[in-house]
Amino acid sequence: MRGIARLTSPLLLVAGTYAYAQAPRVDGQLGAGEWEESESVVLKYETDPGINTPAGEVTEARYKVQEGALYVMFKALDRNPAAIRARRRERDSISDEDFVGVTISPGGVRAMQAYSFYVSAGGTQADSRWDESEKDAYDSWDARWQSAADVSADGYTVEIRVPLTSLQLPAGKEQDWAMEFSRVQPRRYRYTYSSVPDDRNRNCYICQLQPVKATIDRKVDWRAIQARVDMLYQGGVYEDSDHISSSDTSKNIGVDATWRIINGLSAALTVNPDFSQVEADELRPVENVADAFFFEERRPFFIEAGQPYQQQLPLFYSRNIAAPDAAFSAKYLGKANSVSILYAKDGVTQLVEPGVEGSDQIEYRRSDGSSLPGQVLALRALHSAGVGTIGATATARSADGYSNRVIAVDSRVPLTQSTTLDASAAFSDTTSPDPEGTDGTGGAIYARLNRNALKWDYELAYERFSNAFRADLGSVSRVGIQSLEGELERTFYFNNSDTISKIGIQLDGWRREELGNGLLDRRTQLSLNVAGAGQTEATLWLINGQTQFGDRYWPRNGWELALDTAPNDAWKVSMNLLWVDDVDRLLERAADRRQLRMQIEWTPFESLRWQYDGTLKRLQTREGKLFDEQLHDLRGYYYFRNDLYLRGTLQFRLLQRDLGRYTNMDLAREESSRDWQLLLVWRPTVWTSLYAGVSEGRDVDELLIEDQNLSRQRTWFVKASLSFDGYGILR
Numbered sequence: 001m002r003g004i005a006r007l008t009s010p011l012l013l014v015a016g017t018y019a020y021a022q023a024p025r026v027d028g029q030l031g032a033g034e035w036e037e038s039e040s041v042v043l044k045y046e047t048d049p050g051i052n053t054p055a056g057e058v059t060e061a062r063y064k065v066q067e068g069a070l071y072v073m074f075k076a077l078d079r080n081p082a083a084i085r086a087r088r089r090e091r092d093s094i095s096d097e098d099f100v101g102v103t104i105s106p107g108g109v110r111a112m113q114a115y116s117f118y119v120s121a122g123g124t125q126a127d128s129r130w131d132e133s134e135k136d137a138y139d140s141w142d143a144r145w146q147s148a149a150d151v152s153a154d155g156y157t158v159e160i161r162v163p164l165t166s167l168q169l170p171a172g173k174e175q176d177w178a179m180e181f182s183r184v185q186p187r188r189y190r191y192t193y194s195s196v197p198d199d200r201n202r203n204c205y206i207c208q209l210q211p212v213k214a215t216i217d218r219k220v221d222w223r224a225i226q227a228r229v230d231m232l233y234q235g236g237v238y239e240d241s242d243h244i245s246s247s248d249t250s251k252n253i254g255v256d257a258t259w260r261i262i263n264g265l266s267a268a269l270t271v272n273p274d275f276s277q278v279e280a281d282e283l284r285p286v287e288n289v290a291d292a293f294f295f296e297e298r299r300p301f302f303i304e305a306g307q308p309y310q311q312q313l314p315l316f317y318s319r320n321i322a323a324p325d326a327a328f329s330a331k332y333l334g335k336a337n338s339v340s341i342l343y344a345k346d347g348v349t350q351l352v353e354p355g356v357e358g359s360d361q362i363e364y365r366r367s368d369g370s371s372l373p374g375q376v377l378a379l380r381a382l383h384s385a386g387v388g389t390i391g392a393t394a395t396a397r398s399a400d401g402y403s404n405r406v407i408a409v410d411s412r413v414p415l416t417q418s419t420t421l422d423a424s425a426a427f428s429d430t431t432s433p434d435p436e437g438t439d440g441t442g443g444a445i446y447a448r449l450n451r452n453a454l455k456w457d458y459e460l461a462y463e464r465f466s467n468a469f470r471a472d473l474g475s476v477s478r479v480g481i482q483s484l485e486g487e488l489e490r491t492f493y494f495n496n497s498d499t500i501s502k503i504g505i506q507l508d509g510w511r512r513e514e515l516g517n518g519l520l521d522r523r524t525q526l527s528l529n530v531a532g533a534g535q536t537e538a539t540l541w542l543i544n545g546q547t548q549f550g551d552r553y554w555p556r557n558g559w560e561l562a563l564d565t566a567p568n569d570a571w572k573v574s575m576n577l578l579w580v581d582d583v584d585r586l587l588e589r590a591a592d593r594r595q596l597r598m599q600i601e602w603t604p605f606e607s608l609r610w611q612y613d614g615t616l617k618r619l620q621t622r623e624g625k626l627f628d629e630q631l632h633d634l635r636g637y638y639y640f641r642n643d644l645y646l647r648g649t650l651q652f653r654l655l656q657r658d659l660g661r662y663t664n665m666d667l668a669r670e671e672s673s674r675d676w677q678l679l680l681v682w683r684p685t686v687w688t689s690l691y692a693g694v695s696e697g698r699d700v701d702e703l704l705i706e707d708q709n710l711s712r713q714r715t716w717f718v719k720a721s722l723s724f725d726g727y728g729i730l731r
Contacts, residue, residue: 024071026159028123028150035073038064041181041210046191047198049501049531051454051493055193057155059100061181065214070162074100076121076183077155085186085569086122086151087606088639091683092139094120096572096601100158100183103130106169107333108176109207110384113307115143115167121156122606123149124642125686131310132206133389133412133422140296141303142686143167144226144723164216165224165725170333171264175216178209186566189501190535200454202417207387220262223726227257228300228687230273234717241709256301267330270301283651283675283695300687305329308340308380311410312446313424313463315395317475321376323347336385342378349374349399351472353438354465354479356514364402364434374399376473388413393426395473401433404472418453422446430470442469442479457489467515481520485510497532504529521547523556535566543580550588555581558593574599582619584626586662591626594618609637627657644682651675668709670702687723 024034043059045052058077063070076098078084085097101118105111114130116137129141143166149158169175181195196210235249254272297303302318308331309316321327327344348371349364364372375398382391393408408426415421424446432439448461467480487508494500509524523545531537538561545556558580566572575598582593595617602610615631632652639645655671677695694716701709 023067024073024159024161026071026146026148026161028148028157028159030073030075030157030159035062035064038062038071038073041195043181043183043193043195045194045197047194048192049189049493050191050495051200052197053495056191057183057185057193059181059183059193061100061102061195063102063179063181065164065216068164070102070104070160070164070167072102072117072160072162072181074119074158074160074181074183075155076100076157078185081151081153081155083187083569084121084151084156086120086149086156087603087609088122088642088645089120089124090637090645090681091124091142091686092126092128094118094124094126095184096186096566096569097122097124098156098183098185099126100181101126102160103180103182103209104162104167105178105206105209106167106175107335107384109178109209109211110336110387111178111206112382112384112389113168114178114206114209115141117143117145117147117160117162119147119149119158119160121149121151121158122642123147127686129307130205131307132204133311135205138303140298141307142300144685144687146685165226165258165260168260168266168331168333169216169263170335171262172335173216173263175214175263176335177212177214178206179212180209186535186569188533188535199417200452203414203420203450203452204387216263221726222261224261225257225259225726226687226723227255227725228721228723230254230256230719230721232717232719234715236713236715239712241711258304264333265331267328268301268305269326269328270299270324271326273299273301273324273327283649283677283697301327301329305340305342308338308382309342309378309393309395311391311393311408311424312422312448313408313410313426313444313471313474314476315393315406315408315426315471315474316378317473320350320352320473320475321346322350323371324376325373327376336383338380338382340378340380342376344376346374346376347371349397349402351397351404352475352477354470354476356478356480356520359477364399366400372399374402378473386414395471397472402431404428404430404470406471406473419449419451422448422450426469426471428468428470430468430472438468438470440468442466444469444471444476454493455491457487457491459485459487461485464515480515481512482515483510483512500530500532502529502531519546519548519553521545521556536564538563547583549583549585554583554590557581570603572601584619584621586665589621591619591621594620607639609639611635611637621661624661625658626661627655629656630654643684645680647677647679647681649675649677649679668701671700672702673697673699685723687721689719689721691717691719693717 022033025031041061044055046055060075062073087097097120099118099120101116103114103116105114112132116128118126125147127143128137128139130137145166146161149156183193185191196208199208202208232252237245237247239245256270258268260266297318306316306318321344324344324346329342332339351362353360353362366372377396379394382389389412391410395406397404406426406428408424410424413421426444428442430438444465446463450459451457462484464482465479469479489504489506491502491504493502506527511522512520514520525541525543527539527541529539541560543558546553547556561577563575578595580593582591584591597615600612613633617629619626634650636648637645653673657667657669659669675697677693679693681691683689696714698712
């Protein structure tokens with residue numbers, strides 16, 4: 001056995017020791033004796049749409065820690081079992097299904113991070129990491145764990161096993177955890193049941209979880225390692241407008257490893273890390289290069305290693321580490337303190353050079369044009385006091401003749417239960433070999449006052465970036481500016497209504513100025529939000545604003561309407577209409593923008609799903625149309641099993657200009673692109689997978705009917721990932 005643990009809570013105390021209890025078999029079946037020595041929790045609160053009203057269904061959870069893992073069981077009864085949504089889905093896509101889950105904060109109610117593990121009635125897994133400072137959940141975080149579900153005549157059961165090595169546990173034998181058990185039941189409304197009440201007058205989530213005392217009698221375990229090997233084979237053919245083609249193939253192999261030999265301390269290493277273009281859902285995959293900055297972060301090492309550096313000032317953005325040869329990270333987590341370090345050797349020196357109008361992505365290179373390797377270092381220390389925190393961050397990026405260093409401090413202070421003050425200050429020092437580069441020191445500050453309560457919410461935020469501030473390991477998009485944002489919202493709840501669950505009225509606005517030169521842009525919005533039956537939500541925004549472009553200010557007035565509805569288990573529809581003043585930036589003239597976006601999801605039966613996402617956009621002046629743009633994305637999924645499915649994607653873009661409105665300008669009359677991809681995915685576990693696919697992209701610029709500039713790119717790839725631990729088990 002890898003460890004013996006005992007769990008108690010202020011409400012429930014289990015007699016005996018789990019050393020002799022039978023470890024549950026994770027198969028969705030409640031075997032005799034498996035859950036006898038475990039703690040029981042009843043999910044008795046409906047937290048949405050009701051506010052801590054009695055739960056409409058009976059749900060019991062049981063949990064215990066044994067043999068180095070957290071075991072959780074759910075028994076979810078249902079008075080209408082035929083309505084249970086237990087369809088096949090890909091991982092992390094269960095929001096429209098019946099599901100249950102557990103959220104655990106290993107650092108207790110004072111922590112800033114919590115981890116959630118959900119399982120649908122159909123057996124699909126979803127996990128996420130909650131960040132208290134951002135008040136958001138990130139489903140890109142993936143842990144290695146096991147689960148199973150079984151639907152019966154009176155509901156469904158779920159069993160979960162989370163290895164403790166998949167969590168960052170605090171140092172020490174005596175642990176103060178915090179947990180919540182929850183269930184989501186999508187019907188006429190999207191009902192949420194919980195084991196803890198939701199106090200909407202408290203401006204924190206983790207602080208409301210149920211405290212749990214845990215004794216983890218775990219010795220040093222040199223085999224507490226998890227590793228993953230990624231192998232990618234990719235080929236491609238490119239053909240230009242002159243029918244000159246070229247082909248290329250590449251083979252790559254990378255390794256990720258995480259080592260948690262003792263509570264509170266972990267280390268991770270990656271060599272030639274995962275090639276994330278497949279998971280990033282790009283139809284024209286490329287390997288890890290500077291352009292990957294625009295991809296969503298899906299590299300497991302950087303998702304985990306970059307977690308401690310998230311804060312209000314965007315000083316760290318892992319996608320800026322574009323093509324690392326190797327990287328190392330280490331973390332220490334105590335009861336009130338944590339320390340993190342990350343070092344990477346990057347194959348390129350990629351920077352985001354910000355300005356007043358926006359940022360440019362640049363890459364420092366050698367004099368012969370070849371890539372210039374660089375080094376990256378990030379440090380983070382955090383101290384928790386009550387539900388407040390104080391932290392310090394340092395980042396550095398350097399290459400031959402270039403360096404950028406940033407030092408920052410931040411704090412989170414709870415003024416009342418519902419009001420919180422966040423503040424950050426950063427200083428940078430940059431040395432650049434480029435005569436046109438930014439040298440010297442700069443500063444940035446951020447402050448936010450936020451109140452989150454049942455009926456009234458408000459927020460006031462201020463930020464300022466000096467002209468010379470640079471955070472080249474971060475994602476600061478503009479410098480030389482200051483901005484002020486404000487928001488006020490009043491919410492009305494209708495617990496006894498059959499049609500409307502809540503109405504929200506919100507007034508918000510922001511103003512951005514160039515330092516020393518006055519207004520850049522401003523906006524004020526009044527919105528009305530209504531949520532009700534059929535899982536329907538509608539929001540109307542009335543917009544008033546102006547923006548600077550060229551030598552004058554342009555109005556930005558208009559309205560926007562958004563509608564989301566899921567009237568039954570087969571259909572889900574979202575629509576967005578935008579009608580607003582805009583600017584034709586090519587010829588600096590006033591224009592109007594009209595835009596319609598439609599998202600439709602149709603699930604005709606369990607194994608098949610269709611998704612359509614379309615956008616129609618027009619920019620016009622009083623004299624007539626300037627251009628029309630169409631974007632269409634159609635996807636079909638066929639599930640052989642939850643872990644094995646086939647996906648087909650077709651994307652089409654068409655831009656049509658009225659060249660009579662753009663006289664004396666070298667522009668194409670039409671531009672179009674068409675992309676398609678066929679992808680086979682097999683994911684028996686989160687860290688063991690196989691992706692195989694082929695995709696093609698075509699771009700056309702039409703100057704005249706008889707003169708076309710055409711390029712075509714076809715790519716095929718096979719990517720396999722295998723995982724194992726120190727005990728040699730492939731999972």
